[in-house]
Structure formats: structure tokens, C-alpha cells
Amino acid sequence: MQNSFESPRSVEDAVAALAKHGAAARVLAGGTDLLVQMRTGARTPAVLVDVKRIPELMAITLGASGATIGAAVCGDELSNHQELSALWPGIFEAAALIGSKQVQGRASIGGNLCNSSPAADTTPALLANEVRCIVAGPNGRREVAIDAFCTGPGKNVLGAGELLVALFLPRPAARTSDAYLRLIPRTEMDIAVVGAGVRLTLAADGTCTAARVALGAVGPTAYLVPEAGAALVGKKIDDASLAAAAAAASAAARPIDDKRGTIVYRRHVSGVLTKRAARIAASRAAARA
Amino acid sequence: MPKLHVETTINGETAEFLCDPHQTLLDALRNNVGLTGVKEGCSTGDCGACSVIFDGRLTASCLVLAAEAAGRTLETVEGVAKPGALHPVQQKLLEHAGLQCGICTPGIVIAAKALLEKNPDPTEREIRFGLAGNLCRCTGYDKIIRAVQDAATVMRG
Numbered sequence: 141m142q143n144s145f146e147s148p149r150s151v152e153d154a155v156a157a158l159a160k161h162g163a164a165a166r167v168l169a170g171g172t173d174l175l176v177q178m179r180t181g182a183r184t185p186a187v188l189v190d191v192k193r194i195p196e197l198m199a200i201t202l203g204a205s206g207a208t209i210g211a212a213v214c215g216d217e218l219s220n221h222q223e224l225s226a227l228w229p230g231i232f233e234a235a236a237l238i239g240s241k242q243v244q245g246r247a248s249i250g251g252n253l254c255n256s257s258p259a260a261d262t263t264p265a266l267l268a269n270e271v272r273c274i275v276a277g278p279n280g281r282r283e284v285a286i287d288a289f290c291t292g293p294g295k296n297v298l299g300a301g302e303l304l305v306a307l308f309l310p311r312p313a314a315r316t317s318d319a320y321l322r323l324i325p326r327t328e329m330d331i332a333v334v335g336a337g338v339r340l341t342l343a344a345d346g347t348c349t350a351a352r353v354a355l356g357a358v359g360p361t362a363y364l365v366p367e368a369g370a371a372l373v374g375k376k377i378d379d380a381s382l383a384a385a386a387a388a389a390s391a392a393a394r395p396i397d398d399k400r401g402t403i404v405y406r407r408h409v410s411g412v413l414t415k416r417a418a419r420i421a422a423s424r425a426a427a428r429a
Numbered sequence: 430m431p432k433l434h435v436e437t438t439i440n441g442e443t444a445e446f447l448c449d450p451h452q453t454l455l456d457a458l459r460n461n462v463g464l465t466g467v468k469e470g471c472s473t474g475d476c477g478a479c480s481v482i483f484d485g486r487l488t489a490s491c492l493v494l495a496a497e498a499a500g501r502t503l504e505t506v507e508g509v510a511k512p513g514a515l516h517p518v519q520q521k522l523l524e525h526a527g528l529q530c531g532i533c534t535p536g537i538v539i540a541a542k543a544l545l546e547k548n549p550d551p552t553e554r555e556i557r558f559g560l561a562g563n564l565c566r567c568t569g570y571d572k573i574i575r576a577v578q579d580a581a582t583v584m585r586g
Contacts, residue, residue, distance in 0.1 A: 145433060145450040145496040171492050175453065176473045188451065190497060216486050240562020241540065242477055245486035246493070328561055329475075 141186040147193050151276045151305055154191055159278045159301030161187040167303060169197075169212040170246035172239065173255040196305055197250070200224065206311040208274075211250025211304045219244070228309055229424060230318030230337055230417075234265040237322060240329055250304050256290045257331075259357035263290065264337030265320040267354035267364050271309055277302035290361040313350075316341040317424030319417040322356070323409050325400075332357045333401040336389070336413035340372065340421045344429075348372045348422070353385065353414055358393040358406050365392040368414055377422040385418055386411030437498040439464070440508025448495035455479040457495035458505065466506040466535045470564070477563035480536035481505050487543040489562070506535035509542060517580040518542050525576035529567035537563045541577045549585050553578065 141164050148154040158165050166185035168174055169192065177183040191197045197212040200221060207224055215235050218224070225232040231249075238247050238261055252262045253273070266286045273284040278301040286307075290296050298304065312318070318339040324330035335356030341349045353368035367388040375381035395406035432447040439462065446461045455472070458464045458481070470478030472491045479490040482504035509516045515523070518541045528534045537560060544551060544559040551559065556577050557570070565573060 142431075143450045145494060147496070147499075168494070171494070172474055175492050175494070178451070179472060188494065190494070192497070214486070239474070240477065240489075241487050241543070241559060242480055242489040242562040243474055243492075245483065245488040328558065 144187050145190065146187060147190045149193055151194055151196055151303065154189055154194060154303050155276050155278060155301055157187070157189050158303060161189075162300055165189055167191055167254065169248045169251035169254075170214055170243075172243050172247040173251065173257075191303065199306075202227075204311070207309045208306045209249060209309065210306050211254075212248045213250075215239075215244035215247050215249075216241075218249070224309075227312060228265075228269060228318060230320040230339065230421065231262060231265040231269060231271075231309065234261045234320040234322075234335075234337065237261050237320075237328070249307060253289060253307070254296060254298065254304050256292070256294050256296045256361070258290075258293050258359060258361055259332045259335065260362065261320070261322055261332055261335055261356070263362040264335045264354035264356040265318060266307065266337075267362060268318050268320075268337035268339040268352045269309055269312070270352070271307050273304060274306045274308060275302050276305045281305070283308075287364060292360045312339070312428070313341055315343070315425050315428055316350070317421050317428050319420035319424065321413045321417045321420070323413060331400065334358055334393075334395075334406050334409040334413055335362070336410065336417045338414065338417040338421045340377070340418060340425050342377070342422060342425045346376050346426065348375055348377055348381070351385075351418070353389060353418070355389060355393060355410055355414070357400075358395040358410055365389050365414075367392060372418065377418060382415045382418055386415040389414035433496050435496060435499045437500065438502045440504060446495070450494075450496060452495045453491050454481070454483075454493040454495045454498055454503075455490040457498075458490060458503075461495070464505050464507055468532050468535055470532065470536075475562075475564070476533070477536040477540060477560075478533050480539040480563065482539060482543055487540055487562075504539070506538050509538055516542060517583040518545070518577065521576040521580040521583065522573065525572045525579065527568060527573040527576035528565075533563055533565045533567075537565070537573060541580065545577070545581050545584055550581060551577075 351369035356362040371384035390411035393410035468478035470476035
């Protein structure tokens with residue numbers, strides 16, 4: 141098949157192009173993963189469907205129930221939205237960690253999710269926040285819970301002709317906030333050895349009433365660790381409850397040995413980052429009275 | 430293979446070129462348009478030698494397809510100096526010897542200009558993070574940082 145470049149102006153046209161070309165087509169958002177994969181030969185799509193001229197994929201809207209972030213909105217654009225950043229500091233700090241200024245000018249949260257790397261920085265933060273994925277396809281639209289989106293390294297639930305349109309971030313309840321931390325051996329511009337996203341809700345007296353903890357880079361996908369959240373609920377966020385959450389996170393980590401870290405090290409760091417991210421989320425939640 | 434016809438704006442002037450559907454903007458700028466100030470370093474978005482400003486955002490042109498430039502606005506290093514007068518970032522890189530082999534320099538000029546336009550009075554840390562996407566294997570960065578600090582002072586007047 142001859143190489144081609146398509147630039148649809150609507151979700152419907154993008155879905156039609158993806159459905160028509162099937163496995164030969166690939167969505168081009170920021171291109172910071174895809175164009176590198178094409179250069180190395182890891183992916184060889186003949187048809188590239190650029191979705192950045194579709195208004196819905198480039199829009200950010202904030203309503204009473206939450207925010208909708210178009211799948212192709214780049215990190216640089218996100219960093220201009222202080223109101224959203226205050227509501228979901230963990231998601232925004234995860235997005236801001238990705239790459240250089242040059243990469244921020246292109247890379248999107250939607251692309252980060254669809255590339256489905258187990259080490260994607262934004263995914264644990266999205267998991268902690270119960271984000272919903274709005275997917276369009278030949279049979280209309282559907283919503284996919286973030287927990288169900290990634291299915292393995294580089295794999296996700298998107299079927300033939302399907303396109304991630306946007307992410308819906310439910311507005312956090314009162315005294316609720318989030319945080320994301322990752323470990324890399326450099327000061328920046330590296331891939332997570334471990335990532336941890338945490339969202340906590342505190343009662344007026346500081347007791348944790350809800351907690352979601354998610355880990356990245358320690359399994360085939362990023363995933364929730366309900367045991368770590370449960371270790372915090374009903375307790376004050378103190379050394380004892382944080383130690384219990386850290387132990388639960390370390391126990392739930394299922395890392396591999398590779399050039400970025402060993403199994404033993406990643407298990408340990410999973411606990412450390414869970415504890416530290418929970419502490420940050422708790423101080424932010426207390427400030428959102 | 431059928432070529433795509435792209436009309437765009439480069440350094441304030443309308444431009445048009447033909448490109449292959451999967452050709453990168455870096456490749457098209459160098460080989461189809463003749464703007465060889467845009468350098469190819471890694472071609473994987475890590476080194477910043479191919480930095481351009483694409484619709485107002487600092488971008489690695491190796492991670493952009495040429496076809497995406499249709500109707501957009503591009504700034505390359507060729508558009509930075511005014512006739513007869515270097516941009517303060519260029520002038521200060523010269524004065525501080527913030528370059529040796531020069532391959533990274535066009536990207537650093539573009540990235541530093543983008544940084545100073547957004548943040549006219551950056552701290553050293555902000556400059557270092559702002560230029561973290563631009564690798565230089567010669568200078569050890571210190572002279573570059575000092576040149577950008579000095580350029581910021583000049584630009585603030």
C-alpha cells in the first residue's frame with residue numbers, strides 16, 4: 141500500500157479513515173512516540189491519520205462535573221491551564237514531566253495513553269483520578285474506564301476504526317487531591333523506573349475517607365493497587381498508615397528486571413513513592429477545604 | 430509516490446514545497462526548502478538540533494511531518510537575525526564562546542529565544558531546564574547558560 145497522510149476535520153471522518161484502512165492506519169497525535177517507532181521500524185503504518193485538526197481533540201472544557209481534555213492537546217497547552225492544574229495537580233505534574241520543552245510542544249495525554257507504555261507517566265495519575273476515556277468508532281461512541289483501557293505493553297482496548305477522542309476528569313470532591321511521583325536516574329527527560337499516582341479524600345478531622353493508589357512501570361500495564369488505598373482509609377495520614385500503604389504497594393508490584401532497574405529495587409521504590417505521593421496528596425487535600 | 434503540495438509560512442513569508450506523505454518536517458526544511466540551519470542530530474526528538482517554532486510552540490522538527498505544516502507558521506534560525514544585526518541570543522553566544530562545533534547552536538538559539546519570549550527574566554535553573562532538550566557535546570553548557578543570562582539582560586533593556 142502506498143504511504144499516505146490524511147488530515148480529517150471531524151471525528152466521523154477520522155473514524156471513517158481508520159475503519160477504511162484498518163491495520164494499515166495509525167493515528168498521529170503529537171508523534172513523539174509514533175514517528176520514533178516508524179524510524180526504528182517498530183511500527184510501519186502506511187496511512188497516518190493526523191487528528192490535530194479536529195476541534196474536539198484539541199479542546200479543553202471545564203464544567204460542573206469535571207473537565208474534558210481533547211486527546212491530542214499537547215503538554216505545553218495544558219501547562220497554560222492553571223484552574224485545571226489546581227484541581228488535578230497530580231495529572232498535570234505527570235504530564236509536565238514528559239520530555240523536553242520541544243516534546244511538550246507536541247506530546248499529548250491521549251497519545252501517552254494510547255501508546256500504552258507500562259511506564260507512561262500520566263497513566264497512574266489518570267487511574268488515581270477515575271478518569272473516563274471517550275472513544276469513537278464505526279458504531280458510535282462508548283466510554284471506557286481508565287482501569288480497563290490498557291491491556292498490555294503497547295496494547296489497549298481500541299478496536300478497528302476506534303479513536304480516543306477525549307479524557308473526562310471527574311471533578312474531585314471536597315478535601316480531595318492527588319499527586320504523582322516517579323523515579324528516574326537523571327534529573328529529567330527519562331523513562332520512569334517506577335511511577336506512583338495517589339488521590340486521597342480527607343474528613344475535616346484529617347481521617348482519610350477514600351484513597352486510590354496506582355503504580356506504573358512495575359507490570360505489563362499501570363494498575364490500581366486497592367490494598368494500598370485500603371491501608372489508608374479510616375486512618376490519619378501518618379507514619380503508621382503510610383508504612384502500611386507502602387508495604388501493600390511493594391507487595392503488589394510485579395516488576396521485571398531490565399536496564400532501568402531490578403525487581404528488588406523497583407519493589408522497594410514502589411513503596412517509597414507511594415508513601416511520598418500520599419503525603420503530598422494529603423497536604424494538598426487538606427488545603428482544598 | 431504522489432507528492433503532497435504544502436503551503437505554509439516560514440519566517441514571516443509564504444512558502445510552498447512538495448513532500449512525501451511520511452517525510453519529516455526536518456527533512457523537508459533541509460532538502461526541499463533549502464533551510465539547512467535546521468540540523469539533524471538524533472532524529473528521535475532527544476537532541477534539539479532540529480528545533481523550530483511551530484505555530485508558536487518550540488518543537489523538534491524531526492517529530493513533525495512536513496505535511497502537517499500546511500497553513501501553519503514556522504520560525505527557523507534563518508529568521509532570527511534582522512538584516513545586519515544578530516539577535517541578542519546569537520550575539521551573546523558569540524561573545525561568551527557558547528559554541529564550538531556549532532551543530533547544536535541553531536537549535537539552542539531557537540530554544541533560548543522561545544524561552545526568553547515567554548520568561549524574560551529566567552533563573553539559571555529555569556534556563557537549564559528550558560534548554561534541557563538541547564544537547565551540546567562541546568561546551569559543557571556553562572558558557573551557553575551565561576550567554577542566555579546575558580541576552581536576557583540585554584532584551585529586558
